[in-house]
Amino acid sequence: xxxxxxxxxxxxxxxxxxxxxxxxxxxxxxxxxxxxxxxxxxxxxxxxxxxxxxxxxxxxxxxxxxxxxxxxxxxxxxxxxxxxxxxxxxxxxxx
Amino acid sequence: xxxxxxxxxxxxxxxxxxxxxxxxxxxxxxxxxxxxxxxxxxxxxxxxxxxxxxxxxxxxxxxxxxxxxxxxxxxxxxxxxxxxxxxxxxxxxxxxxxxxxxxxxxxxxxxxxxxxxxxxxxxxxxxxxxxxxxxxxxxxxxxxxxxxxxxxxxxxxxxxxxxxxxxxxxxxxxxxxxxxxxxxxxxxxxxxxxxxxxxxxxxxxxxxxxxxxxxxxxxxxxxxxxxxxxxxxxxxxxxxxxxxxxxxxxxxxxxxxxxxxxxxxxxxxxxxxxxxxxxxxxxxxxxxxxxxxxxxxxxxxxxxxxxxxxxxxxxxxxxxxxxxxxxxxxxxxxxxxxxxxxxxxxxxxxxxxxxxxxxxxxxxxxxxxxxxxxxxxxxxxxxxxxxxxxxxxxxxxxxxxxxxxxxxxxxxxxxxxxxxxxxxxxxxxxxxxxxxxxxxxxxxxxxxxxxxxxxxxxxxxxxxxxxxxxxxxxxxxxxxxxxxx
Numbered sequence: 001x002x003x004x005x006x007x008x009x010x011x012x013x014x015x016x017x018x019x020x021x022x023x024x025x026x027x028x029x030x031x032x033x034x035x036x037x038x039x040x041x042x043x044x045x046x047x048x049x050x051x052x053x054x055x056x057x058x059x060x061x062x063x064x065x066x067x068x069x070x071x072x073x074x075x076x077x078x079x080x081x082x083x084x085x086x087x088x089x090x091x092x093x094x095x
Numbered sequence: 096x097x098x099x100x101x102x103x104x105x106x107x108x109x110x111x112x113x114x115x116x117x118x119x120x121x122x123x124x125x126x127x128x129x130x131x132x133x134x135x136x137x138x139x140x141x142x143x144x145x146x147x148x149x150x151x152x153x154x155x156x157x158x159x160x161x162x163x164x165x166x167x168x169x170x171x172x173x174x175x176x177x178x179x180x181x182x183x184x185x186x187x188x189x190x191x192x193x194x195x196x197x198x199x200x201x202x203x204x205x206x207x208x209x210x211x212x213x214x215x216x217x218x219x220x221x222x223x224x225x226x227x228x229x230x231x232x233x234x235x236x237x238x239x240x241x242x243x244x245x246x247x248x249x250x251x252x253x254x255x256x257x258x259x260x261x262x263x264x265x266x267x268x269x270x271x272x273x274x275x276x277x278x279x280x281x282x283x284x285x286x287x288x289x290x291x292x293x294x295x296x297x298x299x300x301x302x303x304x305x306x307x308x309x310x311x312x313x314x315x316x317x318x319x320x321x322x323x324x325x326x327x328x329x330x331x332x333x334x335x336x337x338x339x340x341x342x343x344x345x346x347x348x349x350x351x352x353x354x355x356x357x358x359x360x361x362x363x364x365x366x367x368x369x370x371x372x373x374x375x376x377x378x379x380x381x382x383x384x385x386x387x388x389x390x391x392x393x394x395x396x397x398x399x400x401x402x403x404x405x406x407x408x409x410x411x412x413x414x415x416x417x418x419x420x421x422x423x424x425x426x427x428x429x430x431x432x433x434x435x436x437x438x439x440x441x442x443x444x445x446x447x448x449x450x451x452x453x454x455x456x457x458x459x460x461x462x463x464x465x466x467x468x469x470x471x472x473x474x475x476x477x478x479x480x481x482x483x484x485x486x487x488x489x490x491x492x493x494x495x496x497x498x499x500x501x502x503x504x505x506x507x508x509x510x511x512x513x514x515x516x517x518x519x520x521x522x523x524x525x526x527x528x529x530x531x532x533x534x535x536x537x538x539x540x541x542x543x544x545x546x547x548x549x550x551x552x553x554x555x556x557x558x559x560x561x562x563x564x565x566x567x568x569x570x571x572x573x574x575x576x577x578x579x580x
Contacts, residue, residue, distance in 0.1 A: 011455050016432070016435045016436050018433075030449060031453065033510070037399060050475060052472070052475040055287050056288055
């Protein structure tokens with residue numbers, strides 16, 4: 001299958017990345033060559049194969065549901081590009 | 096001691112223990128080397144003041160009972176370091192200063208080492224040449240026109256140029272082993288789950304694994320011992336007893352069975368790589384190992400599988416960079432969505448964007464079964480190839496890479512040709528196995544070439560032992576002229 005420019009713009013929208021119009025052509029070319037490479041997998045019949053969902057031979061551990069951390073609001077807010085005293089600040093979302 | 100910095104980590108540790116050199120003198124020697132090596136562009140951040148303080152502290156009250164007593168170490172800038180900027184090679188994290196320390200680096204510091212600086216790498220570890228870093232190319236000390244490999248290219252360059260006695264990298268598809276191979280150094284990708292992923296900037300969570308990069312196999316065993324171990328904070332960390340890799344290192348490999356997979360060849364592979372492989376087989380055979388021909392039939396499908404699985408996981412992991420809680424935020428855009436889109440467009444480089452788009456596409460409605468599910472099934476087949484082989488052999492010997500270090504700019508216009516450089520390293524990540532890249536010889540241009548030893552899951556000791564025996568009998572020595580200072 002091949003990816004056209006419209007499809008790529010749609011995927012970019014899903015990924016929340018604005019794509020420079022001037023770069024769409026080269027991006028389309030690169031992605032199509034990558035997908036051509038990826039689609040070698042279609043040579044293989046995998047109808048009877050179970051998908052591998054974890055590489056470990058163990059299931060995820062469970063732990064007690066208790067608080068082990070906290071009172072670090074300052075640390076969490078420290079790297080925020082925009083904040084007031086207690087909150088992250090984003091552009092207005094509700095009129 | 097003018098030449099302390101070209102010694103191995105274990106020799107340096109010995110000199111510190113016997114007080115031949117102080118930690119402060121050692122640290123000053125590395126700082127001098129780093130200041131003279133700006134041309135290599137191996138460092139994103141240096142922490143000299145902090146390192147000198149720590150060295151003095153050690154000298155005042157030396158504790159020589161630790162694995163890494165009094166040693167300064169530079170680490171890949173993918174490990175979060177408390178109060179020290181951590182960029183992952185990206186513009187989007189250009190101002191990110193973590194308030195916590197990654198578990199792996201914490202383990203190093205708890206074993207007596209301290210931070211010397213943060214090493215350049217491909218952006219979010221996506222690359223095979225260190226050319227995707229926002230902070231510029233890293234140069235391979237082997238030659239001023241050569242890439243150092245990637246993504247741990249700052250790590251391999253700094254190590255080979257004597258800017259750090261040892262270092263750590265991360266390996267998602269070959270990012271430790273390929274740069275080690277390109278710089279004539281030793282690199283180990285441990286079993287998935289052996290080293291904690293907590294506090295490492297995430298790329299592809301089912302493949303990422305941290306590991307040591309060193310000048311010798313003995314150094315590698317010391318570093319692995321120091322950095323590995325169970326961590327509650329990583330849900331995929333393996334809970335097992337800690338091993339003494341360095342104490343148990345030995346070079347008797349008599350009777351071990353070494354698998355030679357016929358599929359580890361590519362079209363137009365330089366003759367020297369075949370010859371190097373033959374040399375490696377002969378060395379192991381002469382040491383009493385038994386060579387066994389094996390087949391890993393799905394090898395050629397590993398890279399296409401990887402380029403579905405890794406971008407899919409990356410697209411999810413990198414969704415967190417939204418300009419709200421940390422990192423770069425765009426000043427453009429009239430609403431929240433546009434702020435996100437502009438932030439991510441300004442913050443990410445071209446390769447990262449490409450991979451996010453691939454990942455988003457293969458996971459999107461209507462395409463999931465055709466791509467992602469298919470890749471998970473093929474991943475199962477690749478793992479089964481290894482499982483089957485390891486019923487017959489103790490370890491597998493292959494070349495590390497299909498070429499020696501290539502020229503800067505040579506592959507940047509063709510992503511697939513860049514990806515193909517990881518063809519021998521990627522299968523191991525998909526199967527979660529440990530693999531060690533060892534310097535083994537030079538090509539006709541005088542550039543280093545590596546061989547790779549693949550082990551069973553959690554069988555690091557065995558591949559380290561084979562590597563140790565190999566190293567003693569291979570006669571490889573890195574002779575790098577310091578053209579940059």
